[in-house]
Amino acid sequence: MKIIKNSVVNFDYKLTDTEGNLLDSSEGEPFAYIQGLGHIIPGLEAAMEGKSAGESFQITIEPEKAYGVYQEELIATIPKDQFDGSVEIQPGMQFNAERDGQYYTITVVEVQGDNIVVDGNHPLAGVTLNFDINIQSVREATKEELSHGHVHGPGGHHHH
Numbered sequence: 001m002k003i004i005k006n007s008v009v010n011f012d013y014k015l016t017d018t019e020g021n022l023l024d025s026s027e028g029e030p031f032a033y034i035q036g037l038g039h040i041i042p043g044l045e046a047a048m049e050g051k052s053a054g055e056s057f058q059i060t061i062e063p064e065k066a067y068g069v070y071q072e073e074l075i076a077t078i079p080k081d082q083f084d085g086s087v088e089i090q091p092g093m094q095f096n097a098e099r100d101g102q103y104y105t106i107t108v109v110e111v112q113g114d115n116i117v118v119d120g121n122h123p124l125a126g127v128t129l130n131f132d133i134n135i136q137s138v139r140e141a142t143k144e145e146l147s148h149g150h151v152h153g154p155g156g157h158h159h160h
């Protein structure tokens with residue numbers, strides 16, 4: 001069957017940047033998601049539509065359809081006392097933060113006395129991504145998967 005909304009798709013991928021550096025890969029453990037729920041980046045979800053099991057393809061995705069453009073305004077200075085005092089904050093450390101009900105990973109850029117400069121951009125914001133995709137299987141999502149909003153079984157959740 002072809003990939004349509006509510007298809008469960010298992011695929012292998014290799015992700016490289018425009019210089020050919022490997023950023024991520026499924027390493028033989030296919031990733032599973034439900035098409036149409038926004039679980040994967042928009043550019044990849046659009047490319048998946050209509051493909052079938054066994055198909056392989058390559059796609060280049062601009063930041064706008066991947067992890068977003070780099071936003072200067074997501075750089076912020078936060079008082080040190082808002083962080084857990086038991087750890088020494090150092091550049092490169094990452095924390096989870098919540099704003100308006102959305103979760104972000106923030107990365108410490110610099111420590112300036114009692115203030116910490118953080119960057120709320122996704123680590124891949126502003127990066128053009130090249131994907132090598134190999135679709136392993138396509139099936140219809142079960143009612144239970146749709147009500148949970150995630151895949152059960154290989155590549156997905158195992159909580160039953």
Ligand code: ZN
Pocket residue numbers: 145148150152157159
């Ligand atoms: Zn579930």
